[in-house]
Amino acid sequence: MSNEESIIDIANRGSKPSMETVGIPPRGNPTSTYPAAVEVAPKINAPSDRTDMDALTSLLSKVQGKKGYVPVSLPSNGYAYNGIKDIEMKPFSFQDELDLKDIKGSVAEVVSEVIGRCIQGLDYKYLTIPDRDFLLFKLRELTWGNIYPMESTCTGKNCGKINNLQIDLATLPVKLATSILNTSTMVLPDSEVTMVARHPSVKDEVNIGTTAMTYENMYRFIVSLNGITDSKIIAAFIRETTLKDVDTAYNTIYTSNYGFEKVVLYQCNSCKQDNQVILGLSKDFFTPN
Numbered sequence: 001m002s003n004e005e006s007i008i009d010i011a012n013r014g015s016k017p018s019m020e021t022v023g024i025p026p027r028g029n030p031t032s033t034y035p036a037a038v039e040v041a042p043k044i045n046a047p048s049d050r051t052d053m054d055a056l057t058s059l060l061s062k063v064q065g066k067k068g069y070v071p072v073s074l075p076s077n078g079y080a081y082n083g084i085k086d087i088e089m090k091p092f093s094f095q096d097e098l099d100l101k102d103i104k105g106s107v108a109e110v111v112s113e114v115i116g117r118c119i120q121g122l123d124y125k126y127l128t129i130p131d132r133d134f135l136l137f138k139l140r141e142l143t144w145g146n147i148y149p150m151e152s153t154c155t156g157k158n159c160g161k162i163n164n165l166q167i168d169l170a171t172l173p174v175k176l177a178t179s180i181l182n183t184s185t186m187v188l189p190d191s192e193v194t195m196v197a198r199h200p201s202v203k204d205e206v207n208i209g210t211t212a213m214t215y216e217n218m219y220r221f222i223v224s225l226n227g228i229t230d231s232k233i234i235a236a237f238i239r240e241t242t243l244k245d246v247d248t249a250y251n252t253i254y255t256s257n258y259g260f261e262k263v264v265l266y267q268c269n270s271c272k273q274d275n276q277v278i279l280g281l282s283k284d285f286f287t288p289n
Helices: 007-013 050-059 094-100 107-118 129-144 202-207 211-216 231-240 243-254
Strands: 070-073 086-089 147-153 162-168 183-187 194-198 222-225 263-267 274-278
Touching: 070 129, 086 129, 094 107, 107 129, 129 147, 129 202, 147 274, 162 263, 183 243, 194 243, 211 243, 222 231
Parallel strands: none
Antiparallel strands: 070 086, 147 162, 183 194, 194 222, 263 274
């Protein structure tokens, strides 16, 4: 299997061909024949008797320990889910990838579905965004190993060379939260209004997309303004107050000071200039190194 092929690529490449429409031979041409029937492979039943089960168990003896759940500490550090600091996570499986290939919807929905299949101890919909991002890369590490291949184009003048990076996920620094994460309270600088705001979780991502959408839906994450909780009044306030107030509220809601470090520094292989790349999902995310 080449490094560019995922499990799904191989599955698709080996798919059963579709049957062609069977036509009627023309009159007066006795040599015409119907197309040969497509042979359908018989369904193979799972092993059931003791001998077969023992053989299968022997074949899988060194795999079982690599498929099970392992404890993972969350960057939220017990400040987001009523004291829960750790969950359990298992590697992505062959069947997971086969099932996910047919999922319809947004990337965020697919990502959430992936993590939801592989963790226990918390409902993935209520994960904070920094915890979700951390777990996604931890899932990549557990499934295919800690080396994550990425490409990055050098920003050096007259360079523009593509660098093939091998990022060690196990060495990325993780900053732990040190205070309660459910809400933040602050006084907005111009209006001097006291704002209580909550931070988005995975279930809120339907309201976060483009910059315009993110600003438009910001009122959803403001719990109160000077004790006022009416969403209509809060939305109107956001539209009418100063840009400084809005930017302050925006940064309070959407910025986090915990999680794993997504910015990776590297030196261009060609011109030796220092560059940085932000970790994201590449085509190789669920493929071997």
